[in-house]
Amino acid sequence: MKTNIFKTALVSILILSGCASVEPYNYNALQQAAPRSILVLPPMNSSVEVNAPYSYLSTISQPLAEKGYYVFPVSVIDSFLKENGLPTPAEMNGIALDKIDEIIGADAVLYVDIQDWGQKFQILSSVAVVQGQIKLVSVKTGEILWDSVISAQYNPNNNSGGGLVGALVGAVVSQIAGEISDNSPLVARMANTAAFNSPKRGLLNGPYKIEKNQK
Template sequence: MLKLISLKLVSALSILGLLAACASQPHQADYTAFKKAQPRAILVLPPVNETADVKASSSVLSQMTLPLAEAGYYVIPVALMDETFKQNGLTTPNDIEQVAPAKLRDIFGADAVLYSKITQYGSVYQIVDSTTVVAASAKLVDLKTGDVLWQGLGSATGKEVGMNVNIGGGLVGMLVQAAVRQVAHSLMDEGHEVAGLTSARLLSAGPPNGLLYGPRSPKYGTD
């Protein structure tokens, strides 16, 4: 009986060890299509805004060029992209996303297009705390073939960019602190700064799940 229990215990420990090993290894994105396409120039479209904050799309869009450039890609100037669509009567992200990839390639000469979506933007109030949260997703699509080269998620909070107000005094102090933060978030447009961190995380390069480094990066071809 004791021997049977020992065998079961060893078996259980082995299974737990295997599960722990699997959990410790991050999921590796499939870069097959990305490496085949080897995009050099990227067109960034205005993010589709699924939040109630009308500033969300322009705020996130204004900060997406930097991480892509740092990753080694040429990014079609946002002002050029925006004016081109306006001249053709397209003023909303939803309408712009309906333009066929082949047409985008003809107009802008880019190799790939970045589609993105903002799922959260603004203050989150939780009884005794308050912060700003910005969350977004994105996918990179080959303008020649229409293949999805990469997909990713990114999010950040106001606590991570140092915009906090600390007030002592136990529970009452915590409630007051939450209220003060709520007002401060609105007055300072904290979302824009948090959006910068979200964009950096969303579009960072390097495995296991980031973009591949572009041809302008010294790390090109190493991932």
């Protein structure tokens, strides 16, 4: 069921993103730096959902690895930083790059800002929303190598059959179900896929990318 949701919503995201004219990204900095390893810090949270940072963090390692980069284990890094006097994502995001270079040795850091997250109850629908920004920064120079918006939403009540009463009932049912099973991590994976694989602005493949015909 969730696989079908993922495919349907992802297709909608890609169609919508393809409708607008998008300027090609300038990859000069990324190509020159050629990072091999990426450290992902727990996201900053501008949303009202307190669980958003670590829920999102659980979705990010796989797409980065699939693009061909070594990703430092996010749970290990989180525990290490907490044990060394940095208990919050805000403090972790304030670490100087030279310290990251000295202690961890990553080539680049991925910074994330979650701006909106979670199930939103509207008049005639209940929508799972993920909105934020990501940027990849060189540890050596502090230069932004790549950045993107992460944005996706899923509305299970996109079927208008049943009229107004049906729409209202569907929205209430989705709201109740959303409290039991949050779709936000799934929507975050859709947003990551769309951002990383955008034809003109996606993240370039890293050195460890394995093409399908090479498996």
